[in-house]
Amino acid sequence: MLPSQRSKKKFHHKSKNGCSNCKRRKVKCDELQPRCTNCTRFHLECQYDIHPVVPASSLAAAPIAPVKPGRGRPRKNWSSQAQDSSLRSHFQSEPRESPQSPETELNMAQAELLRQFIIFTGPNLGGSDDPNHPIVQFWSRDATLLAASYPYLLHLCLSLAAYHLAFLASNNSLKRSRYIALAKDHFSVGLIQTNEALTQIDASNCGSLSLSLARGTRLIRQLFEEKVLFSGLTEALGSGKAPPDDPRPTYICEGFARVDWTVSVGKLRDLIVSDALPRNDVFVRSLETLTNIYEATFGSEDGCIRCPLHYKMVLIWVYMMEDTFIDCLQTKDPVALLLLAYYAPLVQTVKRAWFLHDWADHILLVCKNQRCYEGLPSKTIRIMLPLGFAPELIDQAQVNSQNYQLKDEAAQNNMVSNLHQLETPGNLDKSTTDLRAKSHDIDKHWRDENEHELQHEWLGCKLVHILETVPEKWSAIWSSYAYKQRLATIPIDVGPSRLLWRGSLIKTRPAASSCYKTNPFDSPLKCNAVEAKWTQSMFHANLPESISSALYANNSCLPPGAQGYSKTVGCHLGGYPSYVVNATSDEQIALAVKWASERNIRIVVKGTGHDLCGRSSGAHSLSIWTRHMQRVKFDPNWIVPGTNKTDTVLIAASGLTYGDAVGHALKHGHVIVSGNDATVGLGGHIQGGGHGPLSSTFGLAADNIYQVRVVTTQGHIVTADTTQNQDLLWAIRGGGAGQYGIVTEYVLKAYPAPSVIETGFAISPRGNTSAAYEATWNAFSELLRLLPDLMDAGLAGAAVVQGNHKAGISISQGFYAFNKSQTATKNLAQMAIDRVHAFTGNDSSILSVVASNTTVYPTYKGFFEALNAGGSNQAGAYSMPSSRLLGRRETSEISQKRLISYLKRMLTNPDPEGSGMVVIGLQGGPGPANTPRSMQGALLPAWRSTYLHTMSYSLTLDTTLTPAETLAKGARDLNDSKEKLWQEWAPDTGAYMNEANPYNPSFKKDFYGVFYSRLLAVKEKYDPTQSLWVLSGVGSDAWDYSLDTGKLCRRI
Template sequence: MWITHFLSQLLFALGAEALNFPYESLQLTQQDVGNFSAISFGNPLSVPSVYQGPKCKIQPEDATWPSEKQWAQLNATLDGNLLKPYPLGAACYPDRPEYNMDTCAYLLGPATTTRLFFGDPLTALTTWGEGATCLQLLNTTGRTCVQGGFPVYVVNATSVRDMQAAVNFARNQNLRLVIKNTGHDFIAKSTGRGALSVWTHFLKGIEFLSDYSIGEYRGAAARISAGMEAWEAHNAMVNAGNITVVASLEPTVGNGGGWALGGGHGPLTSLRGLGADQVLSLNIVTADGKFLTADVNQNQDLFFALRGGGGATFGIVTSMIVKAWPRQTRIGGLTFYLTTGTGQMTIPSARGYPSSPPVHIADAETFWKAYRVYLGFAKEIVDAGGFGFGDVNPQGNNTYVFVGTITLPDYASERIRDFYTPLFSSLSEIGVNVPNPRHSFLPYAQAGIGVTPISFPGSSADRLFISRLLPRSLWANGSRLDAVAVVNRQNAEMGYRVTARIYGPSAEAAGYPGNTTSAVNPAMRNMVIHCVTFKQEPVDILPAAEFRAEHAKLRARINELVRLTPDSGSYFNEADILEPEWRTSFWGEHYPRLLKIKKAVDPWALFWAPKTVGSDEWEVVTADGLPTQNGPLCRTGT
């Protein structure tokens, strides 16, 4: 949705500078609360310093579960926006009333190229984290479909008032509360058994501001709604002409949600910083049900925490104001392929850039030397403000495809060939000749329809993976980088897909106010590669013992990278749900401050998600012991 000049006039008429969109003007009042005490606002000062509440959040089978009358009263408060949905996969199970084999076949076929799953209130693209309790399968013999790890009720939020009522109801009724936007979620933050979910997906809006001032910032900006996705932001940039905002690489990721709150990388990261670095102001509903603004002038601690401290942690962000640049950005880029083996190869996407035919390398040692050459060149890409891919894709029988992509935003067209020529010269010196490398320029903002190869549950999102940030210090020590290359080779030889996302959100790239005043993992300020190692096969249907065995095997391999990068960490938004030492791995020296802020703004621990700040005081108790959300949320310890 394109927000026009009418919005600016409306907000001005309302006389509320904190409002970015009309849906924020509709707020819960004491008159709304009336005799419905279940939606009363909270008072953080009244919360005991030592937890004295129930052991667990209540579940539907508990006697204290809200009555149908209470749910109906909440729905009335929400003007009918309370949903009680069933999992889409129910269509595949003969014992379910929703059973329809044609619908089931559609979900597994044509629907995967549509927006259907983004418009579903329950679907998370990573199904194993929910607990795989209602998988979409043509053959469901021996399996069941139950609500399981999915929320029971969903608030389809259309206003701040909806969010406030949901927050207050969940807190006062001892319900588990979760937040869902698009369903892009690797560690199951947006789902939970017995939960009330706040769904922000349909809060759409963007408005570009030619002149915006706050603190030391003077320049263009954009108001972005909580549910705005990257492809929608791109469409708005295309329509507006000379404007650029930083967005996710994956078009269907929510630009105004967990992407920015947890960091947020993309094609412009080395040049402009992370998504978190763009934020100038945020509007948020906090755990007491209040609506407030956080920026450099007010609620500064919360402003610090929300930029990199992780989504689903401090409240529900309703909108934000982010930096913008009053010009179009174009990106120069190229892709090349190196292969081993002589059989049929699956060639990954060239991501829209020109590529030469795949270069076949008969000798495995030469292939891995070429891989090491590309790793060595990664720092050059980051230092030029670029973004790269360097992925090793096992093809079976000890054969591989390597895809290397270099993208350079706002780079001088007459210099780009000079930039990448040293890479191909180094490859030529070891006998790998890439014929006629050629590049092209593409506009950064490209119109889209919000459908991608990972727009459906059970896609590549359901692969077990672990990530590690590779610090700049490796490039000052050739032997250590050699050792990293050897570990990655060994992992690929074991059948793992080893990927490199090359970007560096330095303090200089972050600029004001993101450089040293945000909760972004300090390890990200000195990184060159975000290395992710994937198990190729899906894990959503693995028995518990096999899942644990597969995870332990992969973790043992990644520990070799940890040993080589002891002062680094991992990226919260793309992390292992069983990440050890996760506090320092995700937030480093910032964690103590983040925990203090968390306890101050949410002393009820209402906003809980795995591996988020303060999450170790609660745990999901599952029957199989797996780290899914298919179980009650209970206090840890006795």
């Protein structure tokens, strides 16, 4: 076509009020906001130089308005996504009831605002310049994660970011107008969606809805005008027109009588003014604000209501709290708590606008039950409140500085009297002044302890942070967790969604729930199956929450017939974790523990749950269950870090049992140092030291770790070996399990599988005479003196001794030897028999010594299978062990008389007619002593000179008591008998922490020895939030744990 033949371009009138895109393209703009039809069609940012006010309905409908065919074509620099008319923005006007993923990518304007929120606006909301501060990380990361799933929250976050940019662009009117327009658009749509979602609040969205009311104190004070801040409340509460016969607004008239508030507020003012402490000015200003709100709400003495929109003033008081006043609340200053209590009646008047029900009652309850003062005298502060609140006593009870266990919360039944019952205002107790003066003495300590506290900056949730709890009615949605210094409440739904945790989050459902009426926790297992398998270790190992020693889980939900079962107790969550992460990858664990530690939620680690001291479970905790981490690989040429040497290793995930790991190694003709029980998992056994059949030959399991992979509570996945994170490797080599991080993989030294010879003998009294009984004690003492020599000669094994000091004892001694001939092994055992006979005068009439058959196992596989032939059926037993490591100094090098006296006390039962049992493991000796220095770690140093691991089971626990009472009484009995014996007999050795009295008062010395302080430094480095707490663990003495309530509280 020639130029002269071209048709004339159709004329368009320029749009003076249209968006900038349409002006630039010179096409007609229909000026529909927040995005015109043309921009909606091409998914473009719609900008207006002048932003006229439009109805909320138009704003809501705009994002999904029908798209009309537009004229013109996109320019070259327009997004290629605009060519696809099927793409729609995920900013929908209709709220979603549950989290969903965004449907498309953000457009450029939205991406700009999201970047601004993540990098600048969000961190600014935290009120700290430290980018690693928990609240800063919360706003910059966690809030964004939720926003990605809840569109209304995303709109509000982008609105905040736009207001922030408008504030920063104050010198550029065009940019400022543009950002204000964007902010209003997002704010309007987000508010409409939030209001709709509020009508359908449940456990799935309560966290995001709470966060939708989010604000940052400093930022909002600078940016938000009152009409913007309270536009949603105005819409919700209406204009507040009062009936003609009453000057007050309708929402005050309904159900609230006119009362005289001036007397009690006046007495509070007199108290504050008369006090000369330095923060009086803060309290005076706060009280003046409250007085104005009271006057606006209930009228002055002349009965005049001066502010018909009082609800603005009520809610804005939260925003107007000075930082110093917030500090006073957080340090539990009594006067600050009184002022907060006086705020409660005002909250009641705006309950329709408050985001949680019953907050007025709740504020009073928390003020009443606040017991966080150390060393303060027991006093009461009597407060009289308007609105018919009955007089409430705020007890500032003295609390033992070593015990923060909160009392029974039955006081909740006496919260507040009927709102319509009026009481005459009373006097404020002058003892408030004394309490305040003493509270100043602990200010600095409180500040230091709360340095890493997560400070939720939410409207309403700000009071959650200050008050530390939520109303009882919301306990089903808001779960309680052990928090630093106190019991805090965090909505678990605020955290990463189940989708982000890849569907691994399991809500705890005790297996035996099916044995109770209505199956309260909806257990999928049949009761008869639970009853039949309750004593089997693998049954508990394969359940996410269950552990073998249910006593340490407060006997929570036991099946009928189990030890400790009581029908009247019923089924409850008790000492089990609230949620379990079924971990299958390091990344999964990293995300979960980072989320939990940042919220100071206790983390526990369970592999198979064999721990005899209950360290693989904990109330109100998040449990990391590693059972399904099953990676295993045999590598005969693994390069040792930092060297050019190779070695044979087994690379094993922590969820494996020894049956799995040893079985895999044996397929390649090798073995690893393992426990005797094939059902025991690697994790806790190895990190606690880990003895077994091969430990006297090759050292303990911890001595055979080349490398580990660990997930720290900060969410870091690290490798620890001799070239990197050496301190962490050192700690994991015997410094205790579940304390420094979650070990997900071990690289273990492997050895060629040996042949095994097994033999032994039995000793018992012959006849019921005192001479026969005494002969058994003499035989036992001589055997004990001989065992170190036998172990140096290559024997291992164990002895089981039963009886009491009155009737003598019976001894069953088993030996096994590796890669020895049958003759050599039998000769060593016969030498022991001859020595025992000789020491007792070779009098077979009073002593029976019978040799057992000798068994030859050509392969280690047959021997290991024989060890486990009977299965593991020790779960659910009521027992508390006490143990000691013994070397030559404690056996061969003391007098026979003294040794016999110790042995008799060792087998003494508190019941005069009862008998005791002792298991003596030949698990020390050459193996631990000869471990190369390069392979040694934090294992208790006494192991290097230990031969015998001696465990006493002479304590019978009382099954009629509660679990907490049972353990407390058992601990007292052990500490008064066995622990005193050990300290007298072997004061310089210690105990194997995996099989010891967990309530040993000397656990630091006996479990960790001289390494304790160094281990504490490692823990503080890799678990700075102390989220990993275990009984008798490193740093555990800084906390108190109540088995009855599950509350974990820091000591001060």
